[in-house]
Amino acid sequence: MAIELGHFALILAFAIAAASAVSGLWAWNRSDRIGLVLRQGAVLQFLLVAAAFAALIQAFVTSDFSLAIAWQHSHSAQPLLFKITSVWGNHEGSMVLWVLILVAMGAAVAMFGGALPDELRTLVLSIQSLLAAAFTGFTLFTSNPFARLSPAPFEGQELNPILQDIGLAVHPPLLYAGYVGFSVCFSFAIAALISGRIDAAWARWVRPWTLVSWIFLTLGIAMGSYWAYYELGWGGWWFWDPVENASFMPWLAGTALLHSALVMEKRNALKIWTIFLAIITFSLSLLGTFMVRSGILTSVHTFAADPTRGLVILALLAALIGGAFALFAFRASALRQGGLFAPISREGSLILNNLFLAAATAAVLTGTLYPLILDALTGRTISVGEPFFALTFGSIMAPLLVVLPFGPFLAWKRGDLIAVTQRLAGAAGAAVFVTILVFALSGASISLAPLGLLLGFWVGFGAIAELIDRAGFGRMAIGLSMRRLIGLPRSAFSTALAHFGLGVTVIGIVTATAWQLELVTTMQPGTSKPLGIYSITFEGIDERAGENFAAETGRFVVTAPDGSTRRFAPERRVYPASGMPTTEAWIETYGFSQLYLQLGEDAVDGSHVVRAWYKPYVTLIWLGPLLMAAAGMLSLSDRRLRVGAPRPAAAKAAPAQ
Amino acid sequence: MRTLLALLLALLLAEPALAVNPDEVLADPVLEARARDISAELRCLVCQNESIDESNADLAREIRLIVRERLLAGDSDTQVIQYLVDRYGEYVLLKPVFAPHTLILWTAAPIVLLIGVGAIVLAARRKRATAAPEAAELTADEQRALDELDSGKA
Numbered sequence: 001m002a003i004e005l006g007h008f009a010l011i012l013a014f015a016i017a018a019a020s021a022v023s024g025l026w027a028w029n030r031s032d033r034i035g036l037v038l039r040q041g042a043v044l045q046f047l048l049v050a051a052a053f054a055a056l057i058q059a060f061v062t063s064d065f066s067l068a069i070a071w072q073h074s075h076s077a078q079p080l081l082f083k084i085t086s087v088w089g090n091h092e093g094s095m096v097l098w099v100l101i102l103v104a105m106g107a108a109v110a111m112f113g114g115a116l117p118d119e120l121r122t123l124v125l126s127i128q129s130l131l132a133a134a135f136t137g138f139t140l141f142t143s144n145p146f147a148r149l150s151p152a153p154f155e156g157q158e159l160n161p162i163l164q165d166i167g168l169a170v171h172p173p174l175l176y177a178g179y180v181g182f183s184v185c186f187s188f189a190i191a192a193l194i195s196g197r198i199d200a201a202w203a204r205w206v207r208p209w210t211l212v213s214w215i216f217l218t219l220g221i222a223m224g225s226y227w228a229y230y231e232l233g234w235g236g237w238w239f240w241d242p243v244e245n246a247s248f249m250p251w252l253a254g255t256a257l258l259h260s261a262l263v264m265e266k267r268n269a270l271k272i273w274t275i276f277l278a279i280i281t282f283s284l285s286l287l288g289t290f291m292v293r294s295g296i297l298t299s300v301h302t303f304a305a306d307p308t309r310g311l312v313i314l315a316l317l318a319a320l321i322g323g324a325f326a327l328f329a330f331r332a333s334a335l336r337q338g339g340l341f342a343p344i345s346r347e348g349s350l351i352l353n354n355l356f357l358a359a360a361t362a363a364v365l366t367g368t369l370y371p372l373i374l375d376a377l378t379g380r381t382i383s384v385g386e387p388f389f390a391l392t393f394g395s396i397m398a399p400l401l402v403v404l405p406f407g408p409f410l411a412w413k414r415g416d417l418i419a420v421t422q423r424l425a426g427a428a429g430a431a432v433f434v435t436i437l438v439f440a441l442s443g444a445s446i447s448l449a450p451l452g453l454l455l456g457f458w459v460g461f462g463a464i465a466e467l468i469d470r471a472g473f474g475r476m477a478i479g480l481s482m483r484r485l486i487g488l489p490r491s492a493f494s495t496a497l498a499h500f501g502l503g504v505t506v507i508g509i510v511t512a513t514a515w516q517l518e519l520v521t522t523m524q525p526g527t528s529k530p531l532g533i534y535s536i537t538f539e540g541i542d543e544r545a546g547e548n549f550a551a552e553t554g555r556f557v558v559t560a561p562d563g564s565t566r567r568f569a570p571e572r573r574v575y576p577a578s579g580m581p582t583t584e585a586w587i588e589t590y591g592f593s594q595l596y597l598q599l600g601e602d603a604v605d606g607s608h609v610v611r612a613w614y615k616p617y618v619t620l621i622w623l624g625p626l627l628m629a630a631a632g633m634l635s636l637s638d639r640r641l642r643v644g645a646p647r648p649a650a651a652k653a654a655p656a657q
Numbered sequence: 658m659r660t661l662l663a664l665l666l667a668l669l670l671a672e673p674a675l676a677v678n679p680d681e682v683l684a685d686p687v688l689e690a691r692a693r694d695i696s697a698e699l700r701c702l703v704c705q706n707e708s709i710d711e712s713n714a715d716l717a718r719e720i721r722l723i724v725r726e727r728l729l730a731g732d733s734d735t736q737v738i739q740y741l742v743d744r745y746g747e748y749v750l751l752k753p754v755f756a757p758h759t760l761i762l763w764t765a766a767p768i769v770l771l772i773g774v775g776a777i778v779l780a781a782r783r784k785r786a787t788a789a790p791e792a793a794e795l796t797a798d799e800q801r802a803l804d805e806l807d808s809g810k811a
Contacts, residue, residue: 241706343781355773363766370762380758383700385708385751392766522679600678609679 003067006055007146010096013048013103014140016041017133024126028119029195035118038125039110045132046107049100053087056096056145060087066152069093069145075158075577077548085168086159092145094172098289099135101173101180106132109184116205123191124184131183134316142309158577161549167227175220175247179285181213182254186282189275190324193331198271203264206278208636210261214254215632221247222625230587235596235613237512237621240389245368246288249361253281256357259350267347267412272332273354279328283321284361290317342414349407349415356400363392401455401506405462408495409469427465431457449514456510460503463496494635501627508592508620517614522607532614534595535559536568541608549573551584554599554608560590570599592617677710681721688728695724695737700751708751720749 020041027034056067060083065071073093074086088094106128113121139145188206192198224247229237238244257277263270290313341347367384375381405427409420435454468474470492471485519531523538530536539555556568570586585598593616600609677696683689693710699720701712709717709724720741727737741749753759 236711239706351777355770355777358773359766359770362769366762366765370759370765374758374762378758381746381748382753382759383706383748383751384753384762385700385706387698387752391752392763396766396770520677520679520682 002055002058003064003146003148006052007144009048009055010052010136010140010146013045013052013099014133014136016048017045017103017129017136020045020129021126021133024122024129025194028122028126032118035122038122038129041129042103042106042110042125045103045129046100049096049103049136052146053096053100056087056093057084060084063156064152065154065156066148066150068147068149071149071153071156073159074156075548076155077577078159078164079547081166081169082159082164085163088172089159089163089168092139092143094176095135095139095143096145097173098176098180099132099139101176102128102135102183103132105180105184109187113205119195120188120191120197120202120205123194124187127187127190128183131187131320134320138312138316142312158548158575158580161573161575161578161580161582162231164548164575165227165231167223167231171220171224171227174216174223176289178213178215178217178220178254179247179250179289181209181216182250182278182282182285184209185213185257185278186324189278190327192275192335193327196331196334198275198335200265200268203261203274206274207258207261207265210254210258210278211632211636214251214258215629215636217247217251217254218625218629218632221251222622222629226622230585231582235516235585235615235618237618240367240386242291242368243288245364245389246284246291249364249368250281250284250288252357252361252364253277253284256354256361257281259353259357263347263350267341269341269347270351271335275332275335276328277354279321279324280361283317283324284365286317286320341412344410344417345415346407346410346412349403349410352403353400353407356396360393360396360400363396364389367392398451398455401459401502404459404499404502405465408463408466408499423469424462424465427461428458430461434461449510452510452514453507456503456506458503459506460500463499463503466499467492467496490634490638494631494638496631497634498628498631501624501631503624504620504627505624508617508622508624512615512618512621515616519610519612521610522603523610524605524607529610531595531612533561534614536597536610536612538608538610541602546573548577549575552599554597554610556586556597556610558588558595558597568595568597570597572599572601589619592619592623594618677721678718681718681725683725683729688725691734692721692725692728695728695734696721698738698751699724699741700749702745702749720745 020038024034024038056069058064059067060070060074061080063070063074063076063083065074069090069092070086073090074083078086086093088097106125109116109121109124109128113124116124185206188202188209192202221244224244225237228239229235257274260270260274260277264274367389371382371384405424406417406420409415409423410417431454434457435450438453439450467485467488470488472481473485475481517532519529519536521529523529523536525538525540528535528537535558537557537559539557542553542555544551544553551571551573553569553571556570557565558568559565566588568586568588571584572581573584574581583598583600585596587597588595593614596613596615598611600611602608677693683692696710697708699709701707701709701714701717701720703714703716704712707717709720723741724737727740732740738750747754753762755763
């Protein structure tokens with residue numbers, strides 16, 4: 001019964017979304033009351049889809065295997081958390097989650113967008129409703145999550161054991177929130193194109209949405225990367241897998257959007273470009289969510305794809321993205337450009353940022369799609385993998401990192417490059433010094449590593465230098481500059497923190513790649529082997545039964561150079577329901593570095609294959625994105641975004657009759 | 658229960674090995690390092706976007722062994738890679754060759770960069786052209802106002 005109610009709620013949400021989209025787009029400048037209708041419609045869509053989602057969760061939690069997707073992707077012996085996450089561990093259920101976040105964004109615009117100009121809000125909600133109608137429709141007609149089985153099976157098949165992890169509880173919702181959040185920017189962009197009106201206030205409204213989506217996407221990608229790192233068993237953290245690329249492209253474009261919206265808000269320039277980026281970013285998000293579902297890409301993330309569904313997806317994407325770009329081509333000239341600036345200026349540096357980020361996005365996009373297109377056109381199959389991306393993406397990002405610290409130092413309108421260089425000399429010197437020091441101490445061989453490390457320190461120190469400079473340390477009394485530092489706007493701190501985080505990530509990538517130590521060996525119980533400065537002792541194997549799996553657990557003791565010991569318990573598991581084996585590596589963190597131990601198969605003589613890695617400063621890779629996300633939140637709390645556009649306070653004072 | 662568990666584990670864990678195995682590793686560390694570097698450039702043909710260095714598929718193991726065999730036979734890195742391309746086709750390369758059919762792939766990003774630079778230069782020029790007349794002359798009123806300010810009322 002609950003399932004049918006959920007189904008009905010989703011159908012109703014589809015109808016309301018379709019009605020809102022049509023009436024809103026037709027009547028946005030014809031009627032005063034349409035705004036209220038759309039706002040209520042947006043909230044209703046949210047409530048209905050939430051009800052549909054709740055019905056699914058209820059069916060999974062109670063192991064109601066008459067629901068087809070619960071039977072396919074869940075099992076009564078799964079722990080409660082994994083029963084719940086199974087809801088979106090499949091195509092149909094994840095579509096409902098996607099749509100739920102989409103309508104939640106729409107409802108948020110409806111509820112908190114009170115100060116928006118009426119026509120703009122109505123248009124934005126119309127576009128949001130259009131998107132909601134398109135994707136609830138897609139869910140209902142091609143991927144119905146509410147299909148029932150009769151007679152109901154007694155027991156379910158199982159969720160893929162690799163997905164039975166806390167990661168599935170966190171990673172997809174974060175990622176979806178990021179993807180879908182950009183839909184609001186997209187709707188604002190389309191609304192601006194339709195109405196032909198766009199100004200700094202528009203940018204001020206779009207920026208928080210961009211920031212929120214970007215924060216979610218940053219966290220989602222970092223979380224996914226860490227999940228892959230500990231789950232897939234050999235310590236890789238980025239694979240340039242098509243689906244990873246698909247999430248990375250909106251991030252790159254979104255980062256560009258974040259910066260160009262800044263120019264628009266402050267200087268009323270780059271309007272057309274900002275609109276273009278908003279459309280591109282959401283288009284890439286759609287591509288990210290659905291390219292994998294269409295079956296043209298295969299990857300570990302692909303849920304069972306069928307051809308009709310794929311065609312519908314491609315048609316839907318073509319219509320939405322193509323429509324948006326057609327509108328852009330048609331209407332962009334109607335937007336007036338403003339705000340003059342010299343090439344060497346804050347604006348100029350942000351344009352440079354956008355240029356490199358756009359080129360990096362292009363590199364990832366062609367690398368991901370080119371093999372498919374070549375195969376389709378000529379039948380030739382080529383592979384594009386990590387070595388290609390490392391080369392192309394790396395050579396585009398390197399110059400960006402070189403020029404990055406200059407940006408925040410330059411003044412708006414017209415900057416002085418020589419003066420900025422002088423002020424950055426300290427940071428440059430510190431970066432060179434620390435890099436040389438690290439290399440002298442580690443005695444590494446000649447490679448690209450020192451350059452990478454230098455870039456990381458340069459970006460990191462450059463970010464700190466900006467704060468020091470703005471506070472005036474060295475130019476005035478310490479107490480005074482301390483007070484100035486505290487008095488700096490939060491946006492200054494958020495810029496510095498985000499750039500510092502990027503530097504931290506770069507350093508982590510370089511150190512963990514260049515100085516990783518690896519041990520691949522067989523060990524008899526009771527023996528020890530060294531890995532760098534650590535000593536690994538293999539004591540033996542235990543067997544244990546988990547809730548829905550059986551495991552072999554290795555007992556290891558690792559002795560650090562200071563004599564302290566830690567126990568490691570890597571596992572090899574089998575999940576009897578699906579017959580699938582997994583390996584569960586054991587990771588211990590020493591400072592910023594990690595020791596990664598994996599238990600391999602056993603030999604006849606009782607010895608075991610053991611793989612161990614020492615990954616120096618590897619945690620910096622994910623610490624960086626955390627800092628960036630924190631910087632985003634700091635920026636969100638900045639006064640000018642809190643206050644937002646001026647509210648029409650006078651309206652409230654109208655006499656009540 | 659314990660025996661059942663042990664039986665289950667024994668049955669189901671008879672799985673292919675994960676990535677490089679100890680028995681594959683070459684005695685000569687220099688050759689082994691070269692083998693690892695080559696492996697990272699080669700695709701595991703039956704996997705999804707994994708190099709043979711990372712993959713636990715049987716085919717990946719087979720290719721890893723071929724790589725080491727060829728290295729022991731005295732092949733250079735390029736010869737090893739060419740040997741595998743001859744046998745498995747260019748699909749095995751994770752970094753495609755630079756050739757007419759991959760021209761767009763390799764040049765797309767630089768072209769975007771160049772177009773961007775061109776567009777920026779063009780826009781800057783056009784802007785300067787339109788901006789110049791505005792800045793050229795002050796009207797008589799403006800000049801008078803400016804003179805008043807200059808004459809020391811501030």
